[in-house]
Amino acid sequence: MSGCAQEGCDDDASVDGPAGGTRDSAGPRQTIVAFPNGPLLVRGDFDIVDPDGNQLRRSRKTVALCRCGASTLKPYCDGSHKMINFRTEPEN
Amino acid sequence: MKQPQPRGPVSSLLLDILTGPEQSSSDVPAPAAALAGAVRDALAATSDFAFDEDLQLTLFCLFELHYSGIDGASGHWEWNPDLIAARRLLEHAYEAQLHSAVTLPELPAPTSAGVAAGLFELTGADGGPSMSKYVAKQATEEQIREFLIQKSIYTLKEADPHTWAIPRLTGRAKAAMVEIQADEYGGGAPDRMHSALFAQSMRGVGLDDGYGHYVDDVPAITLASSNLMSMFGLNRRLRGAIVGHLASYEMTSSLANRMYARGFRRLGYNDAVAAYFDEHVEADAVHEQIAGRDLAGGLVEAEPELLADVFFGAAAAVVVDTWMTAHILDAWNADASSLYSAAAVSA
Ligand code: FES
Numbered sequence: 001m002s003g004c005a006q007e008g009c010d011d012d013a014s015v016d017g018p019a020g021g022t023r024d025s026a027g028p029r030q031t032i033v034a035f036p037n038g039p040l041l042v043r044g045d046f047d048i049v050d051p052d053g054n055q056l057r058r059s060r061k062t063v064a065l066c067r068c069g070a071s072t073l074k075p076y077c078d079g080s081h082k083m084i085n086f087r088t089e090p091e092n
Numbered sequence: 093m094k095q096p097q098p099r100g101p102v103s104s105l106l107l108d109i110l111t112g113p114e115q116s117s118s119d120v121p122a123p124a125a126a127l128a129g130a131v132r133d134a135l136a137a138t139s140d141f142a143f144d145e146d147l148q149l150t151l152f153c154l155f156e157l158h159y160s161g162i163d164g165a166s167g168h169w170e171w172n173p174d175l176i177a178a179r180r181l182l183e184h185a186y187e188a189q190l191h192s193a194v195t196l197p198e199l200p201a202p203t204s205a206g207v208a209a210g211l212f213e214l215t216g217a218d219g220g221p222s223m224s225k226y227v228a229k230q231a232t233e234e235q236i237r238e239f240l241i242q243k244s245i246y247t248l249k250e251a252d253p254h255t256w257a258i259p260r261l262t263g264r265a266k267a268a269m270v271e272i273q274a275d276e277y278g279g280g281a282p283d284r285m286h287s288a289l290f291a292q293s294m295r296g297v298g299l300d301d302g303y304g305h306y307v308d309d310v311p312a313i314t315l316a317s318s319n320l321m322s323m324f325g326l327n328r329r330l331r332g333a334i335v336g337h338l339a340s341y342e343m344t345s346s347l348a349n350r351m352y353a354r355g356f357r358r359l360g361y362n363d364a365v366a367a368y369f370d371e372h373v374e375a376d377a378v379h380e381q382i383a384g385r386d387l388a389g390g391l392v393e394a395e396p397e398l399l400a401d402v403f404f405g406a407a408a409a410v411v412v413d414t415w416m417t418a419h420i421l422d423a424w425n426a427d428a429s430s431l432y433s434a435a436a437v438s439a
Contacts, residue, residue, distance in 0.1 A: 035385070037212075038381055059374065061279060062271065064377045072350070077378075078350065078377055079346025079377045080347070
């Protein structure tokens with residue numbers, strides 16, 4: 001596996017543009033998986049930045065972003081959606 | 093791993109065997125041939141296999157031959173037919189005990205969505221007394237060290253038992269397992285491996301982080317918890333169960349680890365000690381989603397006949413950890429040590 005687990009995860013020279021856009025080659029892109037009653041899982045090459053473009057702390061390649069609002073680790077999910085019984089509409 | 097102290101006739105016989113030559117000459121019957129008989133006698137006599145000190149240690153040592161090995165034991169013992177025969181007897185006894193102890197929920201449809209939802213429901217049910225609440229709110233300095241000692245038996249090899257499953261999976265389930273395990277092993281950074289973060293926590297509270305250092309100090313039920321995953325992981329036919337076990341561990345981890353981190357900080361420990369627990373809050377919020385839908389769900393969609401095994405593995409993980417938690421909390425609530433020998437904690 002790639003060693004892209006470090007802070008910032010910014011070692012991918014093939015990313016085209018600073019904001020983590022598309023790859024140079026036609027490889028897999030980024031995907032966001034909307035998990036029922038849970039977070040948004042983001043996979044692929046991307047950056048997570050604040051409004052000024054600064055990288056946020058990031059310690060893994062695939063991340064789960066909180067969408068219930070209850071996480072204590074925002075923007076990441078910390079499992080709190082289960083405590084508040086967060087429910088999403090069925091996905092289609 | 094260092095050689096453990098035997099706890100009864102069977103583990104004593106096994107340790108004697110392991111320190112001898114693997115095969116002497118063909119005309120001398122190998123002492124190992126006697127092991128299966130000794131196991132049979134002990135199984136006939138035991139009243140509760142999961143709590144049997146002698147037999148759980150024996151099984152633990154037999155599994156350990158597949159991990160780090162045992163000091164002074166030839167590597168050839170790993171696949172010795174007499175030892176494998178003894179291991180199978182012990183495994184069958186354990187499996188039978190678990191099948192009678194575990195109540196399977198009503199099984200969902202064999203779809204990825206159904207399996208994930210069913211596993212979240214199974215692992216979200218109230219499991220009785222909570223170790224994480226106790227650690228967060230009231231564990232003493234000595235108890236929190238015991239907590240780490242109990243946990244060290246598995247956690248210093250965290251993720252390894254589930255890794256055995258990788259070659260037995262295919263497609264979506266395999267990709268999911270590898271994605272989770274790569275993160276468990278630090279994503280390429282050795283100091284971020286979960287087992288390495290745990291070793292750092294142990295050192296931070298003054299414990300020895302050597303692999304297997306505390307095996308002599310933990311009770312049978314702690315060995316049983318580790319043996320459960322080794323058994324599921326090392327038997328291809330139980331690949332559904334090891335996948336369910338991993339999903340169960342991931343799904344019960346984030347919230348518990350937040351509480352554990354709180355307990356360590358309450359006692360004044362720094363971020364380096366809490367890092368292992370902090371890491372699991374975030375990591376397992378990712379892993380539980382992948383484990384439910386893609387790993388367990390993906391496996392069941394590929395091999396629908398494994399549906400019941402996946403739920404058996406998940407439920408067995410909950411049951412054995414409930415037994416272990418009860419054992420530890422009962423001791424602490426009685427102001428006693430939860431360890432097999434109290435020597436390590438007062439050291
Ligand atoms: S979605 Fe998981 S904590 Fe909010």
